[in-house]
Amino acid sequence: MVQKNPETGNHPGLDAEQLFALAPHLRELLKGVHQIELENFAMEIGDLELFIPTTAASPGITQPGQAGGIPVAPVKPSALIQEAYIPAEYSFPGKIREVQLGATRAEGGSRSHSVTIGGSTTPAYFDPARPPAHPAVISLDVFDMPVQLPKVLKENVADVMNDPAEWARMNVNKFGADVITIHLMSTDPLFANASAATAVKTVESILQAVDVPLIIGGCGDPKKDAEVFSAVAEMADGERLLINSVTLDMAQAKTLERVATAARDHGHALLAFTGLDLNNAKELNRRLYEYIPPEQIVMDLTTVALGYGLEYSFTIHERARYAALMGDTELAHPTISAATNAWAAREAWMKMAPEYGTRELRGPVWETVNALTLLLAGVDLFLMMHPAAVLTLRDLIPKLSRNGTAHPEQIADWVWVRI
Amino acid sequence: MSGNSQPAIEKKRKSIREISPIDVYKLLPKTNCGKCREANCMAYATRLVNGELLLADCLPLFTAEYQSAHEKLSILLAPPVRTVTIGSGENAIDIGGKYVLQRHDFTYHNPTPIAIDVNDLMPEPELLERVRHIGQYSYNYIGRTVTLNAIAVRSVSGNPETFAYAVRVIANASHLPLILCALDPEVMSAGLAAAAGRRPLIYAATEANWEAMADLALAHNAPLAVFAPGNLALLRSLVKTLNACGIRNLVLDPGTFADEGLADTIANFTAIRAAATKRFDETFGYPLLGVPLTVWAGGELSEDVLKWREAITASMLLSRYSDLLIMHSLDGWVLLPQLIWRFNIYTDPRKPVTVEPGVRTFGRPDQRSPVLITTNYALTYFTVESDIKAANLDCYLIVADTGGLSVESAVAGRYFTAEAIATALKSNNVAALVGHTTLIIPGLAARLSGETEEATGWKILVGPKDSSGLPQFLRERWPPES
Numbered sequence: 032m033v034q035k036n037p038e039t040g041n042h043p044g045l046d047a048e049q050l051f052a053l054a055p056h057l058r059e060l061l062k063g064v065h066q067i068e069l070e071n072f073a074m075e076i077g078d079l080e081l082f083i084p085t086t087a088a089s090p091g092i093t094q095p096g097q098a099g100g101i102p103v104a105p106v107k108p109s110a111l112i113q114e115a116y117i118p119a120e121y122s123f124p125g126k127i128r129e130v131q132l133g134a135t136r137a138e139g140g141s142r143s144h145s146v147t148i149g150g151s152t153t154p155a156y157f158d159p160a161r162p163p164a165h166p167a168v169i170s171l172d173v174f175d176m177p178v179q180l181p182k183v184l185k186e187n188v189a190d191v192m193n194d195p196a197e198w199a200r201m202n203v204n205k206f207g208a209d210v211i212t213i214h215l216m217s218t219d220p221l222f223a224n225a226s227a228a229t230a231v232k233t234v235e236s237i238l239q240a241v242d243v244p245l246i247i248g249g250c251g252d253p254k255k256d257a258e259v260f261s262a263v264a265e266m267a268d269g270e271r272l273l274i275n276s277v278t279l280d281m282a283q284a285k286t287l288e289r290v291a292t293a294a295r296d297h298g299h300a301l302l303a304f305t306g307l308d309l310n311n312a313k314e315l316n317r318r319l320y321e322y323i324p325p326e327q328i329v330m331d332l333t334t335v336a337l338g339y340g341l342e343y344s345f346t347i348h349e350r351a352r353y354a355a356l357m358g359d360t361e362l363a364h365p366t367i368s369a370a371t372n373a374w375a376a377r378e379a380w381m382k383m384a385p386e387y388g389t390r391e392l393r394g395p396v397w398e399t400v401n402a403l404t405l406l407l408a409g410v411d412l413f414l415m416m417h418p419a420a421v422l423t424l425r426d427l428i429p430k431l432s433r434n435g436t437a438h439p440e441q442i443a444d445w446v447w448v449r450i
Numbered sequence: 451m452s453g454n455s456q457p458a459i460e461k462k463r464k465s466i467r468e469i470s471p472i473d474v475y476k477l478l479p480k481t482n483c484g485k486c487r488e489a490n491c492m493a494y495a496t497r498l499v500n501g502e503l504l505l506a507d508c509l510p511l512f513t514a515e516y517q518s519a520h521e522k523l524s525i526l527l528a529p530p531v532r533t534v535t536i537g538s539g540e541n542a543i544d545i546g547g548k549y550v551l552q553r554h555d556f557t558y559h560n561p562t563p564i565a566i567d568v569n570d571l572m573p574e575p576e577l578l579e580r581v582r583h584i585g586q587y588s589y590n591y592i593g594r595t596v597t598l599n600a601i602a603v604r605s606v607s608g609n610p611e612t613f614a615y616a617v618r619v620i621a622n623a624s625h626l627p628l629i630l631c632a633l634d635p636e637v638m639s640a641g642l643a644a645a646a647g648r649r650p651l652i653y654a655a656t657e658a659n660w661e662a663m664a665d666l667a668l669a670h671n672a673p674l675a676v677f678a679p680g681n682l683a684l685l686r687s688l689v690k691t692l693n694a695c696g697i698r699n700l701v702l703d704p705g706t707f708a709d710e711g712l713a714d715t716i717a718n719f720t721a722i723r724a725a726a727t728k729r730f731d732e733t734f735g736y737p738l739l740g741v742p743l744t745v746w747a748g749g750e751l752s753e754d755v756l757k758w759r760e761a762i763t764a765s766m767l768l769s770r771y772s773d774l775l776i777m778h779s780l781d782g783w784v785l786l787p788q789l790i791w792r793f794n795i796y797t798d799p800r801k802p803v804t805v806e807p808g809v810r811t812f813g814r815p816d817q818r819s820p821v822l823i824t825t826n827y828a829l830t831y832f833t834v835e836s837d838i839k840a841a842n843l844d845c846y847l848i849v850a851d852t853g854g855l856s857v858e859s860a861v862a863g864r865y866f867t868a869e870a871i872a873t874a875l876k877s878n879n880v881a882a883l884v885g886h887t888t889l890i891i892p893g894l895a896a897r898l899s900g901e902t903e904e905a906t907g908w909k910i911l912v913g914p915k916d917s918s919g920l921p922q923f924l925r926e927r928w929p930p931e932s
Contacts, residue, residue, distance in 0.1 A: 396787060448747045
């Protein structure tokens with residue numbers, strides 16, 4: 032029933048390399064940049080009062096539309112009733128802070144450019160007249176030791192897994208990473224327990240290998256992370272790293288102050304991580320305000336995989352963003368999402384019965400859907416891994432801000448289209 | 451009424467979040483009759499405004515005595531996005547019925563049905579095979595079966611007889627609700643005659659055909675989609691006009707542009723739903739139809755790229771207020787994310803999804819195998835399950851009833867206590883499963899270990915904080931030193 036493509040035909044087992052070869056198609060379609068400024072019409076949502084129509088309604092009415100009294104035998108209009116469409120503007124008094132990542136030589140670092148995230152004044156893609164101040168950016172992951180990865184992810188990075196600097200270079204040059212995240216997994220006391228000095232050397236090598244801003248990932252142990260982050264912060268003085276992450280566990284372990292002041296003294300930004308709980312997010316931010324300017328704080332509210340609780344992440348991000356835009360300054364920070372967490376879902380990496388498709392496509396689409404869903408909830412920076420997911424986000428992020436590009440004739444005939 | 455337009459009524463309504471139980475209680479019988487199984491009318495009113503119970507649960511309201519109160523309550527509680535029914539009888543599906551823009555304000559109702567297309571030029575065996583495939587496609591997700599929900603029949607031939615034949619074949623082969631897609635009223639008329647009694651969704655009224663489509667919708671008492679791609683003024687004009695014809699069961703298609711125009715698509719869906727839920731704009735107070743299938747209408751791209759684009763477009767439209775989707779691809783990797791995401795966003799965000807308490811067996815445990823315990827919050831449970839399975843562990847896992855709270859919350863809220871663990875051990879007769887009395891509790895419940903040893907008489911081992919640490923934990927700590 033479907034025209035067969037001679038190249039892909041019926042093969043269910045399209046591999047990742049082929050998929051990557053397809054991805055440039057998405058890039059080819061990136062064209063036609065023009066934007067239409069819409070006039071703004073202000074409308075405040077005031078106090079609304081209960082309305083009950085005074086006219087007697089007929090029995091069985093359940094819809095408000097009928098309350099106005101539809102005539103029993105309506106007279107069909109002889110021509111289309113012309114209605115205007117006036118886009119409403121909704122008032123959002125708050126604004127998300129802007130946080131700069133990476134610093135150029137002029138700014139005291141060594142990056143070729145910096146990246147600014149945040150700055151939103153509306154919920155994501157809510158008002159065509161107010162597109163995001165800064166488009167969302169993408170960071171690709173690098174690990175400082177070989178890690179267990181799903182097969183579909185591993186085959187793209189197998190050659191560089193033992194060389195973090197080379198891995199970072201490939202992420203920038205081949206996959207177009209805006210930012211690189213180096214996960215210092217080897218520092219975990221439960222694994223290799225690598226020293227802070229070793230971690231510093233690794234970060235140095237990445238700083239030399241690539242010139243994009245860096246995110247520094249720890250091992251999750253509040254004491255060890257504090258030691259490692261402080262050493263890295265000092266070595267990379269002025270680079271405006273993003274330290275991933277500081278937590279309430281650190282506050283409990285009394286190591287939060289050490290990391291936060293190191294970040295402040297050496298000009299870095301902090302990623303405040305909390306587990307799907309806005310009260311905790313606010314509390315952690317309040318503690319951080321004691322040590323560091325709010326313009327150096329980014330939030331990670333937790334990303335759960337599609338199928339394993341993505342809806343909780345989606346809703347916590349929507350709630351945080353709305354609260355911030357309505358004036359809660361303790362939540363008015365840009366957010367990041369580890370879209371790679373999508374691979375925690377079995378549906379992303381497991382071989383399944385043929386009716387659920389090949390995992391070579393199911394996996395990357397899982398990561399893509401995870402990221403796109405949270406992009407719509409306002410996330411400003413994504414940690415990603417699969418090249419097809421990265422390319423899709425890179426294609427769609429600018430497209431989502433280009434209003435006025437719909438051409439009705441493109442789809443007017445969809446009912447008749449022969450597929 | 452004469453003239454061309456409805457009188458504009460400036461309505462001020464309360465949103466569902468602003469309606470207090472008192473607003474509802476004032477209109478209830480106040481007899482505390484208990485037929486709704488609540489203790490009293492106030493308790494019912496509270497659960498009603500929370501969306502946990504329906505007006506239909508209050509039986510006295512449906513008697514003559516309370517007719518006026520029933521009407522007032524119906525108006526008070528009517529969703530700003532109308533509920534539209536497609537299909538008939540027990541196979542009918544409701545779409546729309548939304549109260550809010552965002553799910554944290556009020557649980558979304560009526561999960562977005564996904565319709566898959568067939569067309570009238572398909573050879574009959576292929577048509578039947580596709581219809582069978584649509585009807586049988588399912589996935590078992592956290593113990594629930596998720597499926598496809600409707601069939602969209604497209605008239606590619608443009609020929610009334612050909613369309614009618616295909617519709618008849620499909621109507622005989624499947625009970626799923628139908629969407630008839632033809633922009634030529636003559637073709638639509640033939641299709642509707644072939645689907646008599648099925649009350650399909652008519653797709654669609656446009657600027658060019660609205661008069662004839664309005665007649666068909668009225669004659670067949672069928673819901674009608676309104677198609678005005680990329681033009682919200684035209685969409686409003688069509689809705690107003692069709693309202694004036696006496697048609698209220700409308701579905702809005704502002705156009706799905708998956709590539710260039712994606713920004714407009716997201717903006718239009720958002721503007722329509724925001725107007726309906728935040729400003730109570732009745733003209734936009736109808737269910738939204740997203741058509742990811744439109745990706746197939748453009749471009750010389752390879753099939754896999756089109757499927758990829760259809761998948762991501764569908765997922766974005768599920769997040770962005772689509773009440774009904776029409777898709778083409780039947781590939782599992784395209785559909786599975788949609789079915790799961792739809793299930794997820796239509797759960798009650800205030801109520802965690804739970805699994806049945808009890809004992810689960812993994813691998814081939816024997817008398818010496820470890821016994822673990824966790825909570826019945828679905829996400830906790832499935833995370834632990836997935837970690838146990840990934841490591842091929844042989845063990846027993848007790849699922850304690852914590853009211854659907856995660857370990858951390860259940861410990862803090864005193865739902866997961868020494869007594870609760872003792873009860874779970876006893877009620878599941880765990881002592882009979884193994885020849886030891888050592889229980890591994892979650893690391894996040896470490897503080898319970900002492901009192902649990904006292905309450906149960908079992909030796910307690912504190913496991914890892916995250917179940918991903920289980921394999922290593924068991925390697926190092928199991929069997930326990932005695």
